[in-house]
Amino acid sequence: MSDLDLRSINTIRVLSADAIQKAKSGHPGLPLGCAAIGYELFKEHMNHNPKDPAWANRDRFILSGGHGSMLLYSLLHLYGYGNLSIEDLKQFRQFGSLTPGHPEYGHTVGVEATTGPLGAGMGMAVGMAIAQSHMAEVFNKDGYNIIDHYIYVLGGDGCMMEGISSEAFSLAGTLGLDRLIVFYDSNNISIEGSTDLAFTEDVAKRFEAFGFQVIEVADGNDLDLIDKAVAEAKADKERPSLIICKTKIGFGCPKKEGTASAHGEPLGDENLAELKTNLGFNPDEFFHVDEEVYDNFKDIVKKKEAVYDEWQKLFAEYCEKYPDMKKKWDEYHDTDRFKDIFDDEDFFSYEDKPEATRNVSGKLLNKLAAKYENILGGSADLAPSNKTKLSCSDDYSKNNRGGRNFHFGVREIAMTAIGNGMMLYGGLKAYVATFFVFSDYVKPMARLSAIMQIPLTFVFTHDSIGVGEDGPTHEPVEQLAMLRALPGFVVFRPADYTETAVAWAYAISSKNTPTALVLTRQNLPQL
Ligand SMILES: Cc1ncc(C[n+]2csc(CCOP(=O)(O)OP(=O)(O)O)c2C)c(N)n1
Known part of the structure; x- marks a missing residue:
């Protein structure tokens, strides 16, 4: 040296x-x-x-x-x-x-x-x-x-x-x-x-x-x-x-x-x-x-x-050679464009029948993911219950880096920190999911999302003691108060399709606030 x-x-x-x-x-x-x-x-x-x-x-x-x-x-x-x-x-x-x-x-x-x-x-x-x-x-x-x-x-x-x-x-x-x-x-x-x-x-x-x-x-x-x-x-x-x-x-x-x-x-x-x-x-x-x-x-x-200038040159050439990719790049990095969703009639239209908000959320998330390619995320091994699978994409894996469905495994706290990292990286809009009762495992990293003002989305299903037969370990009681007490963290507990749609539209267009959607397993009427 x-x-x-x-x-x-x-x-x-x-x-x-x-x-x-x-x-x-x-x-x-x-x-x-x-x-x-x-x-x-x-x-x-x-x-x-x-x-x-x-x-x-x-x-x-x-x-x-x-x-x-x-x-x-x-x-x-x-x-x-x-x-x-x-x-x-x-x-x-x-x-x-x-x-x-x-x-x-x-x-x-x-x-x-x-x-x-x-x-x-x-x-x-x-x-x-x-x-x-x-x-x-x-x-x-x-x-x-x-x-x-x-x-x-x-x-x-x-x-x-x-x-x-x-x-x-x-x-x-x-x-x-x-x-x-x-x-x-x-x-x-x-x-x-x-x-x-x-x-x-x-x-x-x-x-x-x-x-x-x-x-x-x-x-x-x-x-x-x-x-x-x-x-x-x-x-x-x-x-x-x-x-x-x-x-x-x-x-x-x-x-x-x-x-x-x-x-x-x-x-x-x-x-x-x-x-x-x-x-x-x-x-x-x-x-x-x-x-x-x-x-x-x-x-x-x-x-x-000098290295930076080289990259800028390469990127300029890339944009010229691949105008579609340049457009895509700009879209990925444009956090304003999610606002369009509020004017999307299809997004807000629903069948008038009783439905659990977790199901509704799954449909809405899929509509969003089809429209915005940089939405990606997954669950801590509960995707079938959380309704978070994106049908428009396959799984992210070692052999498929392009996949948008993530299997975080049964690792709630790491999942949330990873979600934060994905959001901090830039260009991506990530969500994470688990049962609402396990927001206890998620919370310390959700607190960091709020402190950092990064708009990670949290899908929490099985929202009430109505989950019933799994017993007290699976019945959320104080979790809603806990998350609502978190400064800079927005919590929606929608009651029907329209409220769930507004919650997702808010979450996806949010620029500096993490958002949680707290969703039911039970069917609810459209109000
Ligand atoms: C989750 C958490 N628990 C406890 C602390 C308090 N704390 C700060 S540093 C530290 C010890 C860290 O030891 P090490 O990583 O070996 O750091 P070093 O002594 O080498 O600086 C603890 C317990 C913390 N910051 N975060």
Whole structure:
């Protein structure tokens, strides 16, 4: 590694530690331990352009261990994302600042997903990888790989312990999502101490069983090893990859390195000074970045811009050569066009006979899917009961990336995080489904949909104690109140065809609010 690389990596460390110390709260352990990984990924491997953070073919990076937010903010500052300034870093964790405690999508330019609840980012990354593969299948043409990027996600022991990760990665392995590259920040420390207290499983074997390629990086500060690992990950065209990086929490701070106290408290003035001295920085300077370090990042961006310009050229040629595809591309990315549904007579016309709203919903969803090709989704193994199968399409699978019917398996929380990831990706309109009573399993990720203001649609059938014979485990009682109490989350419990149609029209045209449809199994009269 060059001196400039090292100085740049250590600048990420020092900026992060300074911001956390100034805020008097935060998590220095991860940014210190993973600075080299973040640096190398953004420098050598990710195609991205800070001037166009919404570029469709950018590589995505999700910090699933959201508590390590200063790692991301330091990178975003140094790369010039959204003009995130040193002043913004000084406002870390302050109310209304651009640098909140955990990364927030839609708030800070360059943040791809809101993270903080551990494991959520892992699920959303799987959703993005699914979306990537689908969009690539729909839009790529011979010689025109418009969509050919990767999804990177980084998380620690906590993310690996959470059940949602196992759910999501089990599906990712089954689906062979080869564009997904998971970085595991393996430092054997979480809040209460050594992971030996509660987490001794062999993660590598677990991921092998999921169907991942597993690669080990013995030292998370060794850029060559990281490069080699990413190259191996990319070379596998059949499987997603897990890169287990052995790191030291709090790296560089002599009295904190490798200890649980590095995880979630500021280093303290003395330790901060020691960190800086140890890394060759002046302990009396705060939020300091050498000009040559800034220039290094500017040079990296320039190189990235050349790749970006190439893509723009390719895309322009593609649009000229395939005007129908260009039209389709624009349609997929036009969130306004769903409004038309309110004027669609066929959509609102029905037979005047008693019918369960879940059946009605199934008919409406199929009308929508026939009209709008970017609607896709599925159920947690309940599609026949939820009435969510799209008859106009076949199943999405490893061998059929174009399918629009998803089998999420019996994995409600991961399904919802995956749905969020599909929505965050852009261009797609996703729905997820299960029994209403299991909205309990869905809720933490639905809460994230609401916080992120992404219009994922939730189909919840079997809406009342009227489900009867399955007994109390299957009879929703308090779920309606729970979901209605969720800020920024719209809940419809329609009573007949017309109300269900309005609910679906609302859900599908919603731009920044998730919507739930709570539907009956029993027949209801048309009112
Ligand atoms: C769902 C959830 N449960 C608990 C927490 C609180 N929490 C934040 S970080 C953390 C420990 C994470 O340990 P690890 O991933 O090893 O991070 P590191 O110590 O390496 O920074 C916990 C329990 C959380 N953010 N999300």
